Amino acid sequence: MSDVEASLARNDTLPKRVLHNEQVRGSEIGFREKDLGIWQSYTWLETAEQIRALACGLAKQGLARGDRVAIIGDNRPQLYWAFFAIQSIGATPVPLYQDSVAEEMQYVLQHADVRFAIVEDQEQTDKVLSVMDQCPILEKIIYEDPRGMRHYKQDFVLCYADVQEQGRGFDRVNSDFYLSEIAKGAGADMAVILYTSGTTGRPKGVMLSADNFIESSLRLAEMENLTSKEEMICYMPMAWVGDHLFFVQGVVLGFTISCPESGETVMSDLREIGPTYYFSPPAIFESLLTSMTIRMENAGAWKRKMFTYFKSVAERVGVDILEGRPVPLFDRLLYKLGDLCVFGPLRNNLGLSRVRIAYTAGAPLGPEVFNFYRGIGINLKQLYGQTECSAYACIQRDSDVRPDTVGPPANACDVKINASGEVLIKSPGNFMGYLKNDEATKKTKDADGWLHTGDAGIMTDEGHLKVIDRAKDVGKLNDGGLFAPQYIENKLKFFPFIREAVVHGAGKDHVAAFINIDLEAVGDWAERNGVSYSGYTDLAGQSGVYDLIQKNIAEVNKGLAFDSELSSSQIRRFLILHKELDADDGELTRTRKIRRSVIAERYDDLINALYSDSDHISVEAKMTFEDGRTGVIRADLAIRDVQTFTPLREAG
Secondary structure, eight states: OOHHHHHHHTOOSHHHHHHHHHHHSTTSEEEEEEETTEEEEEEHHHHHHHHHHHHHHHHHTTOOTTOEEEEESSSOHHHHHHHHHHHHTTOEEEEEOTTOOHHHHHHHHHHTTEEEEEESSHHHHHHHHHHGGGOTTOOEEEESOOTTOTTOOOTTEEEHHHHHHHHHHHHHHSTTHHHHHHHTOOTTSEEEEEEOOOSSSSOOEEEEEHHHHHHHHHHHHHHHTOOTTOEEEOOSOTTSHHHHHHHHHHHHHTOEEEEOSOGGGHHHHHHHHOOSEEEOOHHHHHHHHHHHHHHHHHSOHHHHHHHHHHHHHIIIIIHHHHTTOOOOHHHHHHHHHHIIIIIHHHHHHHTOTTOSEEEEOSSOOOHHHHHHHHHTTOOEEEEEOOGGGTTOSEEOBTTBOOTTSOOSBOTTOEEEEOTTSEEEEEOTTOOSEETTOHHHHHHHBOTTSOEEEEEEEEEOTTSOEEEEEETTTOEEOTTSOEEOHHHHHHHHTTSTTEEEEEEEOTTSSSEEEEEEEOHHHHHHHHHHTTOOOSSHHHHHTOHHHHHHHHHHHHHHHHHHTTOTTTGGGOEEEEEEOSSOOOGGGTSBOTTOOBOHHHHHHHTHHHHHHHTSSOSEEEEEEEEEOTTSOEEEEEEEEEOEEOOOOOOHHHHO
16 A cells, blocks of 8 residues: 555545545535525535545645635535635635625735635625735635626636636646645644634634544544434534534535525525434524514414414423423323424424434523423534534533533543633644634643633533633622623523623623614514514614513513522613614624623613613614615613512522
8 A cells, every 4th residue: 555545544634534435425415505496416426526626726726735725605515625625735724704894804814824715706706805905915816606707807816617627637637646635634734724703802713623623523423323324404604613513524424415595595495405413503593483483473363372382282291202201191192293283394394304413502592492492302402612622522412401501521522610610621622723823822722731711610410511601701790699691691582572682780789781672573573563663773762662672571580580699680771772783893793692892892871871870861873784884873772670579599
C-alpha cells in the first residue's frame, strides 16, 4: 500500500469520508435539493465527482493550502460541497450567516484573511462586492446561481459551474493531484472556522479540527444507534455549529441530507421529505407551537374541543407512553384515539411523522413547550454545548429525559462545576483555539484542557446537568433573591402572543420586563376580535393587547411563586416595545440571542421608566428595514403593573 493509499484509508478527514462513501455506497442518495418545485437527487458517486471538479477548479484559480474561503448562502448541496472541496486541497472554509449585513461580513472577511468567497447568488455577490475595497486579501468571488449575473463583467467574479469545468480540465492533465492533496490532510488539521454569535462584542473565530467533528459525530451515532439509512433536512444557517455538526454527521455516516427550496418553503418541504432525524433550535419549536395554536383558535368549535381534550390526555400520559412507563389501560386507549384523531395528523402536518429522534439546542427550551412535543409522540431531546465543543457535551438519553435538565455528559465527555458555579467541559470536540486571539483562548480553554463555558449550572444527584443561565447574566435582586433572566424569558416565550422578552432585575428591588409581541399570533387575535391596526407599533400599543400580555405574565408569576429559588423574581411591571428586536439593529445575534448590553444601553430610558412611578413613556427610535433603509418610530408606551403571588416558602 502506497503512502497516499494508507492516508486515504484512515478516513480521518471529511474529504476522505466522501471518498469512502463514493466507494462503499456510490449509488445511494447523498444529497437532495428542491429547485423550482422539483426534488433533485445526487448519489454519493455524483457528489464525489462534483466535489472533485470544484476542488481542482479552485486549485486552477490559485487557491492554495492554508488559504481561507468564505461560504455564504442558503442551504444548497453546492455550498456544502464547497466545504469538502476547500478542505480537499488544504484550505479552510469560513461560513458566514447569509442574512448578515455587509458590515458584519466585512469584519469576518477581514479577520479571517479570506482570499476567495463562494456565494449563493446575486444578493450575496453584491454584499461582498460592496466591502471588497476594505478586504485587500479577497481576490475572487464565485457565485453558484447564475440568475441575474450575466451583466457582471469583473474578471474576479466567476461562475461556480465554470470553475468546476476548469477543474475537470485541470484534473485530466494532473490526474494524481486531487488524491495526493487529500492524502496530505490529517484529523488534527483545522477543518473549519466558525464565528461565535457575538452576544457581548465582536464574534470570535472558533478553529475546529476534523477530529473534533468526526469524533463528535461518531459518539452521537453510537449513543443514538444512527445508521446510513437516516434522512435529515438541513435548513439552519450553515455558519451555525448545530447545522455544521449534523451535515458533517451525514457525511461521516453516509445518510441523506436534503435542502429545502427556500426559507419560506421549509415546512412544506419538510412534510415531503419526512426526515427520520431532525434538529432545530428552540425558536423554531416555539414558532411551530404558536402556529398550531393559531390554527386551533381559527378552527371550528368541535375541532377546538377535541384538540383541547386530547391535549389534556397527552399532558397527562403522553410522556409516560413515549418513555415506556406503565399507563392505565383506559388512558392508553384514550391516547391511541387521540393519536388517530389529533396527534398523528399534527405530526404529519409538522413533517415529523417519521422522526425517530429530534434534537434542540442553542438555548433552553421551556419545559411546557418541551413536554408538549414529547406528549404528542415526538422523541424530542435536548443537547447542551457550544461552538467551542463542536455543538454538544451533554445529551438526554431515551430512558431518562427531563425537561429541566440537558441530560448527563455524553460518551467520552467530562462535565464539572467549578467553585464559582461555572460549567466546565472536557471533550474530544473541544476547539483548537480562537483565531488571532490567544488571550481569549487561554481564558476559555485552560492548561488542563477544560473548556470554561461561561454558563452557570448544577449537577443533579442523578448526574444530569441543569443549566441556570449565562454566568455573567445571573445576579441578585436587592433582597438577595436569585435573578436568572433567561429562565424567566423562556417561560414568557411559551405563550404564543410573546415572541421575545427581556427581563431586568439585577441590583433592583424587583423584576420588570420588555415584551415583543408575536405579530402573527396577536394579529390573528385582533382579526377575530374586530381590532383594527396599521402595523406592529399600532398593534403593540392596543389596550386589549396589553390585557393579553398582562394575563400571560401573571401566569408566569404564579409558577415562579412555587420556585423556592426564584419566587422573588416575579415580574412587577412591564411594557410592550414599539418595535421588534432585530439582528439588523444589533439587538439580537444572527442566532436570535439577546444582546443584553446593547439593549441596556439603547433602551436605558425605558428601563428607568419601568422602575419609576410613571405609567407611560414617549419614545423615538431608529430602525433598519430589510432593504437597508433606516427610519424613525415614535410612540407612547404604556407601563403596567402585574399581579404577583405570595411565595410558597412564605406561605408555608
